[in-house]
Structure formats: structure tokens, C-alpha cells
Amino acid sequence: MNFYKKRKIVNRLMCSLAFLCAFLTLVPLLSIFGYVVSKGITSINLDFFIHLPKPVGESGGGMGNAIVGTLILIGLSCIWAIPVGICGGVYLSEFGNNKLGTIVRFTADVLNGVPSIVIGIFAYTLFVVPMKSFSAISGGFALGIIMIPTIMRTTEEMLILVPRTIREAALALGISQFRTTISIVLKTALPGIMTGILLAIARIAGETAPLLFTALGNRFWQRGLTQPIAALPLQIFAYAISPFDDWHRQAWAGALVLIVMVFLMSFISRFVIARRYKFLRSS
Amino acid sequence: MKIKFVDTGFKKATTLIALIVVALTLLLVYNMATNAIPSIQKLGARFLFTSTWDPVKEDFGALPFIYGTIVSSFLALLIAVPVSLGIAVYLAELAPQFIRQPLSFLVELLAAIPSVVYGLWGIFGLAPFLRSTIQPFLSRYLGFLPIFKGEFYGVSMFTAGIILSFMIIPTISSVSREVFLAVPFTQREAALALGATSWEKIRLAVLGYSRSGVLGAIILGLGRALGETMAVTMVIGNRPEISASLFAPSYTMASVIANEFTEATSNMYLSALIEIGLVLFFVTLLVNITARVLVWKVTNKVEGGIRE
Numbered sequence: 001m002n003f004y005k006k007r008k009i010v011n012r013l014m015c016s017l018a019f020l021c022a023f024l025t026l027v028p029l030l031s032i033f034g035y036v037v038s039k040g041i042t043s044i045n046l047d048f049f050i051h052l053p054k055p056v057g058e059s060g061g062g063m064g065n066a067i068v069g070t071l072i073l074i075g076l077s078c079i080w081a082i083p084v085g086i087c088g089g090v091y092l093s094e095f096g097n098n099k100l101g102t103i104v105r106f107t108a109d110v111l112n113g114v115p116s117i118v119i120g121i122f123a124y125t126l127f128v129v130p131m132k133s134f135s136a137i138s139g140g141f142a143l144g145i146i147m148i149p150t151i152m153r154t155t156e157e158m159l160i161l162v163p164r165t166i167r168e169a170a171l172a173l174g175i176s177q178f179r180t181t182i183s184i185v186l187k188t189a190l191p192g193i194m195t196g197i198l199l200a201i202a203r204i205a206g207e208t209a210p211l212l213f214t215a216l217g218n219r220f221w222q223r224g225l226t227q228p229i230a231a232l233p234l235q236i237f238a239y240a241i242s243p244f245d246d247w248h249r250q251a252w253a254g255a256l257v258l259i260v261m262v263f264l265m266s267f268i269s270r271f272v273i274a275r276r277y278k279f280l281r282s283s
Numbered sequence: 284m285k286i287k288f289v290d291t292g293f294k295k296a297t298t299l300i301a302l303i304v305v306a307l308t309l310l311l312v313y314n315m316a317t318n319a320i321p322s323i324q325k326l327g328a329r330f331l332f333t334s335t336w337d338p339v340k341e342d343f344g345a346l347p348f349i350y351g352t353i354v355s356s357f358l359a360l361l362i363a364v365p366v367s368l369g370i371a372v373y374l375a376e377l378a379p380q381f382i383r384q385p386l387s388f389l390v391e392l393l394a395a396i397p398s399v400v401y402g403l404w405g406i407f408g409l410a411p412f413l414r415s416t417i418q419p420f421l422s423r424y425l426g427f428l429p430i431f432k433g434e435f436y437g438v439s440m441f442t443a444g445i446i447l448s449f450m451i452i453p454t455i456s457s458v459s460r461e462v463f464l465a466v467p468f469t470q471r472e473a474a475l476a477l478g479a480t481s482w483e484k485i486r487l488a489v490l491g492y493s494r495s496g497v498l499g500a501i502i503l504g505l506g507r508a509l510g511e512t513m514a515v516t517m518v519i520g521n522r523p524e525i526s527a528s529l530f531a532p533s534y535t536m537a538s539v540i541a542n543e544f545t546e547a548t549s550n551m552y553l554s555a556l557i558e559i560g561l562v563l564f565f566v567t568l569l570v571n572i573t574a575r576v577l578v579w580k581v582t583n584k585v586e587g588g589i590r591e
Contacts, residue, residue, distance in 0.1 A: 011480035018377055021369025022386060025456075028449045029393050035408045036400065088304055091297035104301045107308045113571035114311070114564060115510025117537050121544070121560045125314045148304060176286040178293040206397020209512035209537070213544045233399045233513075240403045240517060248407070255400045266395045270388065 040256030043249045048257075053219055053235070059246050063254050065221050069136075069230035072222060073215060074201055076140025081147040082197060086186075088148070089155025089193075094181060096156070105153075112149035119145050120210035128214060136222070136229035139215030143207060147200040154196025158189040198269035202262045208233035232258050315561045322554035330558060336523045338547070343555040345562070347523040351440065351533040352563075355515060356508040358444025358529070359451055364501055366448075367455035374456070375463035376485055387457070394453035402517030405446045410437035410518060413445070418530065435530040438520035444529070446514050451504035458503055458578060462496030463489050465582045492581075499577030506570040510563060512537040536563050 047062045054061030088108070092101055119142050127138035162185050170180040186193070208231075211217075216228035217238065232254055239251035322330065326343060333344030374387055418435045425431045435441075466489050474488040490497070520532020521542060536559050547553040 007480055007483070011482040014482040014485075015377055018369040018373040021366045022373040022378070022390075024366060025370055025390055025393065025452055029389060029396075031408060032396060032400065032404045035404050039407075084300055084303060087297050087300035091301040095294055095298065096301070100298070100301075104305060107305045109575060110568060110571065111304065111308050113506055113510075113567055115512065115537060115567055117510065117512045117540050118315070118560045118564045119311075121318075121540065121557055122311045122314055124544075125318055125557075126310075145307065152304070174286075176293075177290045179289075181293070202395060206399065208397070208399045209541055212541055216545070233397060236399050236403060237513060237517070240399070240406055251403055255403050258397055259400055262395055262397060263392070266392070 036252065036255050036259055039249070039252035040254075043253035044256060048250075048253055052221065053250075056244060056247075061250075063230075063232065063235055063250065063257075065218065066230040066232045066235040066254065067257065069215070069218065069222060070205065070232040072136060072225075072229060073139050073143060073211070073231055074205060076136060076225070077143035077147055077204060078197075078201070079140075081144035081200070082151060084144075085148045085151025085197075085200075086155050086193065088152040089159060090181060090186070092152065092156040093159035094177075094185075105156075108149040108152050111145065112153075115209075116142075116146060116207055117209040117212075120212060120214055123210065123214045131226065133226060134214060134216035134228040136215060136225045136227065139211050139229060139231070142210035142214050143204040146204050146207060146210065150200040150203065151193075151196050154199070155189075155193050158192030158196070159185055161192070162188045195269040198265045202265035202269070205262050205265070206233055206258055208237050312564070315557055315564065319554055319558035319561045321551055322558045325551065326555070330555070331562070334523070334525060338543075338549070338552045341549065341551045343552075345536070345555075345559055347525050348534050348536040348539050348559060349562075350525050351519065351535040352509055352537070354529075355440055355443045355447055355519065355533070355535055356505055358440065359447035359508045360501065360505060362445065362448035363451045363455055363504060367452050367500075367504070368459060368497065370452070370456040371459035371463055372485055372489075375460045376489065377481070387460070390453050390456055393449060398450065398511060398513040399517075401446055401450060401514035405442060405514060405518040406438075409446065410442050413437065413442055429527045430529045433526075433528040433530050436520070436532070438518050438532055439530050440519060440526075440533040441529040443515045443519040443533070443535075446518055447508045447511060450511060450514065451507050454507050455500050455504040458500035459493075459497050462493045462500060462578065462581050465496070466492045495577045496581030499574045499579075499581070502570055502574035502577065506567050506574060509570065510537060510567050512541050516541050536560075 047060060048064075049062060049067060050064045051060070051062035052065055053063065088104065092105060095101070096104060122145070123138045123142035127141060128134055131138070166188065167180055167185060170184050171177065175184075211231050211234050215231055215234065217234040218228045218230040222229055236251045236254040236258065239247040239254070242248070322343065325341075330343060330345055331349065332346055334346040335342050335344045336347070337343070370390060374383055374390075378386065414435060414437045418441075421431045422435075470488040470492055471484055474484040479487060515535055516538035519535060519538060521534050521538060522532040523534045523539070524531070526533070540556050540560055540563075544553070544556055547556055
């Protein structure tokens, strides 16, 4: 009888511990949220979005150039990473059922696990050293490398979900495989692929480490793609470790903008697109 | 005829682009290795086992950084592993159906927060809190231990370990949850049929069956912790010293690259930093491959029952 009681107590104890762990994790999440919103919201105004940073000692100013810079960097990385990622994914799902496919899949996983700072060094040796200047292009290249594995693997997964019968129906009508893949398979899986792309963008929007010695940062409006470029995360980092209260306030405001951007993208990809996409899973 | 021509072209084009990804990865290794050669040639194995870091005399030893990376990552695992396993067990086995999705979404949000925001919160939120609440407590009751000795200024190995643990909890918990869900239902039913309580069911059927997958999830978390840069750089204090106390400032491999790369004026200095990056690359590579193999073993093991 005693043994039975002990088992019941242990059961109760372990189950409540698991429950506790699950809700304990929400504490840092809520704390970060609370800090960013409460400290950031007071410094957010129109000036913050359209003005340049002010020199030390002058209050006011904003992160307009950093916000634009982040958007430019995202654009630059998307330009090359999305086509490469999607084509790679198409290869893996349509022709990748062989040794070469396994190698590509493995490499994508390896690339996904490479610390982002190491990718920064790679972009530095490939672009900054020969060009002899930090530049927006090198930053876009580094961020693109981080995006590719995510886009590639989600594209592959989504294309595999498209029923074989649909492909066979198209091929039976005498349509080329190229046309079938582009107009039918890719089109059916498009919402899922979009999810992958948005997730990849959400991931790189907040990346700082690979930009430290590629994009470098810039206190002025952007003039060209071969110049150093400002980015929101870089600016937050620079302000956070500075000794000035005014800059700390700006850093919080920047963090609020960044976190809203990132969460919005995760949210859209998870709820809006995933909802519309459900019909594929059930078929 | 025309169709066949288009199709072979299409296949070749996608293959070529897929190969670009492989080529880029190889180029990454090659570029890093060639740039690290001056440092490897001059310093040899001494680089990994000495702790002088003197850019002026060009004498570099990476030991304090390696120590910092290892200790901060293991500290993070020490905190994150039990908590993540608790979450995974709760989400996969115990939680009512309507809580599962929202809760797992919230845990995943923790992974979506940019690391620079973690760092900002670490400097102004976590570090003052640790200093005012946790550190006095630890010093009073556990101060006799060498790891809790000395002054605490907020930035330290301790703070870095805690921040890192928050950052790897989503990785470990979501992979473990997947692994738990891959355990065949017949295993659980067998345990229950023998009269097991629900904890005994989890321990015997779920945890027992998925042991290697959970290990894989933990190692995957370790891989993330080893390479994490910004948040750690902002709270670890950046001092290249090996100290027994967790309250002392430290330095990691990733943070030294982040802090000193743009200041590195001589080729030798740059080469030493790139060598640190190369070491970091190979360590995370090894860790990630081990983890993948372990997780893959469990999620692809279907014998002994019907997969859910």
C-alpha cells in the first residue's frame, strides 16, 4: 500500500514539474517583451523613422537610415538567395533521389548549422578583401547564405507534399516536366514556399554578427551598394554598449521596431499562410 | 523532341544551382583555411593551448576563448536541458489539446527574438536583476564554492550562461517534442496496460525509447550555444582570463571575432582571428552532424509499432 502511495506521489510531482517548466519559459519571454515595449514605446515617434542619428550630446534624431539599410540588405539577400533556394529545393524534390541529392541535402544542413559570425568572415574574405571596402553587397551576400538552407529545405518539403497524381495527370497530357513543375507543382506549393521565405527573412532581419565586418554600419543615408551600410541590429548593438542614456533609449526603440518586424513575419507565415495551405495537407 | 530538350535543360539548370550551394560551402572552408595559414604556420598547436593574447608582439593563444565558449555553453545546457525536457514532456504527453498549439508557438517565439535584443535585455534587464537578487543569495549560501566567489558586476560568465540557456530552450524542446511524438503509441499502451502511472509511462516508454533522439536534441542545442555571438558578447564582459568563478568576466571564441575583427590591423592578427573562426566552424560541424545522426535514428525508426 505504501509503495503504491509513493508511486502516486512521484507521478504527481513529476507531472507538475513538467507543467512548471512549460510555464517558467514564458517568464523570460514576457520579461523581454515587457522591457522592449515599455522602454521602446516612449522613444518612438515620427522623427525616429525619418531622421539620421544625432551626434553625442544632442538629443533627438532617429534611425531612419538604419531602417532603410536593413530593408536594402534584406532586398539584396533576397535577390539571390530566393532563386537559388527555390531552384535547389526543386532539384532536391524532383531529381534529388540519388547520391548527389543526399550530398546537397547534407551540405544544406551543414550550412544551416554554421555560426553566423563564421559566415561573416567568409563574406569578408570573398568581398571586402578584394573590393578593399566594407559594402552593402558583402552584407547582402552573408545574409543570403544564411537564408538559402531554410528556403531550400522548406521548398523541398512543400513540393514533396504535392500529390504524385497531379504531376502524372499533367505529364499524361503531354506537358513537359519543366512546365509541369513551374505551372502546377510550384504553384500548388506556393503558400508553403512563401512561409519558408518569410521565416528566412525573419531570421536574417535580426542578424547582427555577419554584418559587423561586412556592412559595418553607416551614420548617413545610403549612397551606393559598394559603400558601408547601416542596419537596425548594428545600430542597436552600437547604442546598447555605448555609455549614453539617450542612445540607450534609442536602442530600445530600435529593438521594438525590429521585434515587431520579426514577429509580424513569423506570425503571418504561421497563421495566415499556413491556414490557407491546410487543404494540401489533407489531400 | 522539343519537350525532351527543354526537360534535360531544366534538370541540368536546377542541378547546377543545387551544386552552387555545395560549391559555396567548400569555398567557405577553403577561404577560411587559406586565410588562417599564416597563423597556423607560425603558432602551430601552441595556438590552442596557451593564453597570451598580445596583438602587438603577435603572440596569440586562444585558450581563454575556448575555455569561455565551453564553460558558457555547458552552463547553458545545465539550465536548459531539464527545463526543455519538461516542456517537451508537457507538450507531447500531458497538456490538454487546446493548450498545445499556442504554448508551442510561444516557446518558438523565444527563438524568433533577435540575439541583439537578447543582449540589450541582458545588459539592462537580466544583469541588474541577477546582481540585486540572485547573486547575494548564491554568495550567502553557496559562497564557499570557488565557482561563486568574488565580486559580481553584472557582466559575467554566469549572465552569459543564463541568456544562452533561454536561447537554446526552443531548439532542444521542439526537437525533443518531435522525437517524443515519434514514439509508437503501442509502447505507451503497453506501459499503461502493465499498470504504470502516467509518469512511469513517460519514463519507461517515451524517454526510454527516445533516449538517443533526446541526446541529439541536446547536442543540437549545444551547437547553437557554441556559435552564438551577439547576446554573449554584450553580457560576458570580454576579458580574456581563465577564472574559476562564474561571477568573473570572460570571453568566448565568437565574441573575440566580433569585437576585434575590424580592429585587426596586421595580417597575423587577422589570421589568428580567422583561425579561431575555423576552429569554431569545425567544432560546430562535428556537433551538428552527431546531433543529426542521433535524431534521425529515432524519427526514422518505425519498427515495433504504427507511427502516429
